[in-house]
Amino acid sequence: MSKIRRRAFVLGLGTLAGMGTSIVADELSHLSNQIQEISDRKGDFTVIRNTPLRKRATAKGLIYGATSQHRILSSDKKFAARFAQECAILVPEGELKWRTIHPSPNYFNFKPGDWMVEFAHAHGMLFRGHTLVWHGSLPRWFADTVNSRNVEQILLKHITTVAGHYAGKIHSWDVVNEAIHPPHGRTDGLRNTPWLQLLGPNYIDIAFRAAAKADPQALLVYNDFGLDGAAYQDELRRTAVLKLLERLKSVGTPVHALGIQAHWWGGVTRLDSGKLKAFLRDVADLDLKIMITEMDVTDKKLPKDVILRDRIVAGIYEDYLSVVLDEPAVIAVLTWGLSDRYTWLSKYQPRKDRAPVRPLPLDAQLNRKLAWNAIGRAFDNAPKR
């Protein structure tokens, strides 16, 4: 029975189990288990030496880095210095998205992106692009201007211009982001985006072929979220993503890696190391590399107590990365920010108790947290690539 069919069979069973009120009860018991587990956990995430994360990762043939913004790195000098100390790769949080880089049909705004690639290279960092094709962050003119007659020409012009502009300066591109959305609608699990509506499923192949032509050196990545947990929904997403990657490879579309966003929900997302390991191996067997592209831990459901909350968040980083880094095809880990001072979660997933969120390796004062220790230990304990 093929890998895909085996997964579909398991899923069928999942549907039978049903959902609803059991979710809340589940979450609460999972949270209390997590609090118990972390209280019983021996050790306090001790790390040896003060070596920055980028060096710990490099020692194992891995790349560690994070996202940030032009506005932040160009104005907050202390933060910029810590960023360059800890990170070996930079990915812009928004500067290479359509809304910012292509604000009107015939104008490309490369200024913030150019500043960031110069900053990265000036500090010995790699630079990666996010993202050439996504249903999010599309500019206002898109809906009024793009139709089924001109969409392919406009998509090709965007990819050729943007990927061409940064050719030779970029480590990897998230060519297509979040194109999967099961179980909504289609059997192939494709998300019903403007790209799918106007161009059909082939838009993904068109995008990868155009990116490969514009920048033959860049690692071309398919990037998505919700691929990490034990939940039925995550298993559905893993199966749909694997199906997409198999199809792309079978027709020779130049995809080189899978980007796993890894936005973890503390107290909600559960780790099933067996399922995750098997999925990573299935991806690797397609001769694809794997990058953890946007890791962070949403802590809005975790206890307010900072010491306990930081220990739970650190435990999640350590447990997840120790499973993921065991897979030799995993080449990089990026967190979606470096310091709690600058995180999308403050705006998008604030805590009900209004306590500042603490999802990242450094606190808002740029001090190293237990999460930093956990990531450092994961690199120190990882097999060498």
Ligand code: G3I
């Ligand atoms: O730049 C404008 C600013 O001029 C304006 O004053 C301000 C007013 O709202 O908005 C600013 O744009 C914001 C932009 O971030 C830059 O900060 C947009 O409103 C806001 O929607 C945008 O949010 C980003 C979001 O993607 C949408 O692009 C988040 O910072 C970013 O963390 C988030 O990142 C996504 C990844 O791309 C894909 N995976 C999930 C991840 C988290 O949602």
